[in-house]
Amino acid sequence: VMLADARAELTRLDERLARDLRRLDKPVVLVANKCEGKTQVHQLAELYRLGLGDPIPGSAEHGVGLDRLYGILKPLCAALPAPETEPAETDSETSDTPVNRPLKLAIVGRPNVGKSTLINRLLQKDRLLTGPEAGVTRDAITIPWAWKGNPILLTDTAGLRKYGKVDDDLERISAADTRNAIDFAEVVI
Numbered sequence: 001v002m003l004a005d006a007r008a009e010l011t012r013l014d015e016r017l018a019r020d021l022r023r024l025d026k027p028v029v030l031v032a033n034k035c036e037g038k039t040q041v042h043q044l045a046e047l048y049r050l051g052l053g054d055p056i057p058g059s060a061e062h063g064v065g066l067d068r069l070y071g072i073l074k075p076l077c078a079a080l081p082a083p084e085t086e087p088a089e090t091d092s093e094t095s096d097t098p099v100n101r102p103l104k105l106a107i108v109g110r111p112n113v114g115k116s117t118l119i120n121r122l123l124q125k126d127r128l129l130t131g132p133e134a135g136v137t138r139d140a141i142t143i144p145w146a147w148k149g150n151p152i153l154l155t156d157t158a159g160l161r162k163y164g165k166v167d168d169d170l171e172r173i174s175a176a177d178t179r180n181a182i183d184f185a186e187v188v189i
Contacts, residue, residue: 001029001031001073002017005114006043010047018052029052030054032055034061035057036059060117104152105185106184108160108189112159119154139177141156
């Protein structure tokens with residue numbers, strides 16, 4: 001899933017990421033966030049330049065388009081091969097009880113693209129601070145969550161900009177924290 005801000009212009013980084021995703025020879029779903037109304041729909045045309053097919057208009061803040069996204073992702077996930085089974089972890093007190101280890105999932109993207117808003121929507125509560133200005137999230141924040149009984153550790157990260165555009169030490173530290181969250185994660189959106 002590539003999440004793009006429908007209100008912002010595409011950058012060379014967006015185009016490079018899309019090119020790299022196309023080379024993976026795997027299904028890629030392009031989601032255009034911040035499409036609350038019909039006024040943003042005309043801005044979707046620019047996203048076709050990425051060559052990832054029809055962007056799914058949506059709004060993490062308002063829950064728009066999530067049902068369509070789930071509908072597209074469900075058959076893709078069902079078509080995945082079964083993961084190789086590792087030896088099951090067990091509870092130390094009773095060795096017969098398997099432990100359901102949480103999936104480590106990080107949400108990564110440019111500043112103010114809607115990462116925290118998406119997590120708030122998934123959690124169905126305002127757990128993370130959001131705002132119209134960039135830089136609200138400074139540290140990677142991990143939140144335990146469960147989806148259909150499956151434990152997940154959601155990690156919200158600070159927005160990443162091109163290294164050459166970063167001129168603030170605090171932003172450099174935040175970017176390093178985001179890169180650590182990527183290394184820690186098993187799945188990155």
